Amino acid sequence: MERINSDALRRLLKVYFIMGSINCRKSPEEVLSEAIAGGITMFQFREKGPGALTGNARLELAQNLQQICRDLGVPFIVNDDIELAIALDADGIHVGQNDEPAKAIRQRIGIQKIIGVSAHSLYEARQAITDGADYLGIGPIYPTSSKDDAEAVQGTFVIERVRNSRIAIPLVGIGGITVHNALPVINAGADGVSIISAVAGAEDVRAAAQSFVKVVQG
């Protein structure tokens, strides 16, 4: 198996849905199935924050959501937890600046798995690429209430900075993104948008996902 091709990854990043049980108004399984029906292109399991599941309940939820992704043909990425990603044979892992370094993760999971890394500056972007990241998550673009320890809001500045430095790695914007403010993220040079609340917390999850697909595809 080879490393994922950048163009294929750009397509998968277009509408990148992230969620855990605390983000959902109904069962996470239902939310994920509806989001996939609405056209999300990749999913990240992020069971994190006050009230998040732990132990067997967390593992069971991860297995259920992975099965839904497998059945419906959407890649399943695990947030933070390399042991879980390996145990589930997930399609990839997303780590931030305070998580296990991408370089060490790459050595553990091999070349064929997707590694996403959060970057908040050109320096962090370059380091992540050197360490073997396949894509970068850049944020928070707008204010978010889904991550207590988010960095300062940066708008689209860092996305532009990375693109103006002729860095071609696939990029996704994250943080406070809605259907109404997603387009500037794409226009700044991102390949896609990552969303938690605007999809997981929507009254009609499928319609919300569909709206993002329309905005991102133009």
Ligand SMILES: Cc1ncc(COP(=O)(O)OP(=O)(O)O)c(N)n1
């Ligand atoms: C696509 C994407 N981008 C950024 C993040 C944030 O990762 P991190 O900084 O490690 O924060 P937590 O999500 O772990 O709280 C992400 N998860 N996904």
Ligand SMILES: Cc1nc(C(=O)O)sc1CCOP(=O)(O)O
């Ligand atoms: C998980 C996460 N990471 C961020 C970053 O800036 O790296 S912002 C964020 C939360 C995104 O949730 P919502 O779409 O509800 O704002």
Ligand SMILES: [Mg+2]
């Ligand atoms: Mg993290």
